[in-house]
Amino acid sequence: MRRLLVLGAGTAGTMVVNKLRHRLARSDWQITVVEPNDTHYYQPGYLFLPFGVYSPEQVLKPTGPLISDGVELICGEVDQVMTSDNRVLLSDGRSLPYDYLVIATGVTPRPDQTPGMLDGGQWRERIFDFYTYDGALALANALDSFDEGRLVVHITDMPIKCPVAPLEFAFLADAYFRQRGMRDRVELVYATPLPGAFTKPVASARLGSMLDDRKITVESDFLVERVDDTTLVSYDEREVGFDLLVTVPLNMGADYVARSGLGNELNLVPVDRHTMLAKGYDNVFALGDASDIPTSKAGSVVHFSVEVFVDNFVDHAAGRPMTGSFDGHANCFVESGDGRALLIDFNYDTEPLPGSYPVPFVGPFRLLDEAAVNHWGKLAFRWMYWNVLLPGRPIPLPAHMSMAGKHVPRTGK
Template sequence: MTRNVVVLGAGTAGTMVANKLRRKLDDTWAITVVDRDDTHPYQPGFLFVPFGGPTDELVRSRHAFVHDGVDLVLEAVERVDAAAQEVVLLDGRLLPYDYLVIASGTSPRPDQTPGMLGPQWRQSIFDFYTLDGAKALAEALHGFRGGRLVVHITDMPIKCPVAPLEFTFLADAWLREHGLRSATDLVFVTPLDGAFTKPIAAEQLGSMLVDRGVTVEPDFLVEHIEDKTLVSYDGREVPFDLLVTIPLNMGADFVTRSGLGDDLGFVPVDKHTLQSIADPRIFAVGDASDIPTSKAGSVAHFSADILVDNLVELAAGRPMTNSFDGHANCFVESGDHKALLLDFNYETQPLTGMYPAPYVGPMSLLKESRANHLGKLAFRWVYWNVLLPGRPLPMASAMSMVGKHTPVPTS
């Protein structure tokens, strides 16, 4: 008798999970992955497009990365009927499942902020979390001659939470290169009380903003946008000539329709097993879950291994023995062909050290270097050729403390 695993979402997390499951489950299991289209974007590449970065190799076919033996269905999901253990597609088809993996990611929703998605959208208000947005922003920067350039985060969580900082650092370098920095007031507006969620990294990244002459407007929760001005709930105003915003990020609408999501449409899960709080036959992975760590590709990668092993054990009637520690690492482009690298998990802040090999590197942690920048550029090849196909990488899912250095308290 055939049993079924259905994976909703053929992005980074969903593709990896489907491919890894195909290797671990025998032929009595059918694996189906569902997505609304056949377009797989390499989202880290969008960051460079506004500054003249290439747009080729950023989008490929989903079919190219789904293994033989995995059925790829191209259709939108209407809802999940957890009681019946069925996925209802928009065209009316029903996909029964024994286990369901929700890997539907998160999307920017400019419609959720009054005044954002209006006449100024893609005129003076831009995003770069979509390829179309990044291309439009490239055109806007090409015609920019100075003024008030504001980089703004609507609210957390967002996918790739360091990307707004990266954009700010790259904008500073680009403006200097084009002789426009002295004519530009560069402002970073964030709902956080600092540059990042982790104090040690926030101090480092915050000092880098100060060194570059960037004005930081913290604890700013936007209520609406009016007359080229951000207006917060507490009445503060930040005017702009050019606004680069990260809209509110939300999970897939079908998650909410299915009663499986929180207020933002993310799936509440056990942060260690990735199993749904509401239903033991449902898991969530990548940006679709509510786990308290970065919504980043590295988290999708590290957690996919844990989820797959847990699901295989559960399907065999055994207890789940694998635990995800929240491991994340993020490159932070800092301009001038340099970058930082952060490595952390649920319990441990980003610390100094070397990565991926302790003491050897070649990449340094929490420190600017050209090697880190080259590592970020090289990751595109790794993504297409190793990560998505589900091939193993020589690094553990769990974060290692070997070679890391904890700062000595100053008081």
């Protein structure tokens, strides 16, 4: 009996075990997934909790029923991966052997990595995150009682989960305060370590103009060194004061990755960006946010990469070459407020461009263009997540990005 051990039952881990359970013979393969939490969270929904778009119960379900029959679910915390003898140690002393290992434990916000962020009792009193369930709920209460002052949306450093989410929060906050008739009493500031609104030029220009239109001040190239009371201080000694800070702390992989000698400085596992095979190993893979692939840490990346990975894994385990190559495909809906959103679609080599998706010239979704249909597409994805994506059912979208329906904007005067 061969043993596949998956660490983490988030989006990537759940998809992998559910898909591979249908591809690997039960008589030949034991599939086990290790997960410490008995609740699975729909993380894209965190963005909507502070604004009351979703209720708390809409973004969570019990973990167990999401895992296919025939997959062993072990509740436990990983302490260390012993690659020398192919086993994983749990914090309670249990030892789990494996023939193949998939690391899918994602990343988590680490406010402790920024000096002063957790000092003075301000955390979730004046300084908030929305990348966690508890943080998003606390922020909902803070926004409800916020009636004037400077609200700063801040990114500590890249990479982060869903890099457009802070922009979305800024757009939604603008709409939220306008709808409450108090936008003129709120100064909105967007502080980012990037030179512009986004990492790619065309999308950065489009999103940057949207910030300008909404009178949201951009503080670019802002690398925070510390938090002094109610002031963000950058390494070049610029200061951004705040009355309410909505921050995205440094995102880091699990600590056991570092203890196991498998990670980089952010505890992300270096992998081949096309096959997800961990560098230096023949039986260890890392999927989803846990890897260091140079693309967006988003649910769409998990979906598209897992599609490629499953076929590759079946071939690899059978001693055949892995011929599938993930191209870094990602697409993300970007909420812009007032019931509209954009869609961006890109990969390792091609930046987000205008056009239509997924059907050329038909859509229905519009690329880099605010439209109501994009907003409804984002809301509809929650149903797709629970009922199609996690169970591993096929989605009629190609894993690789297509240029069909896209066009490169003209430049110049």
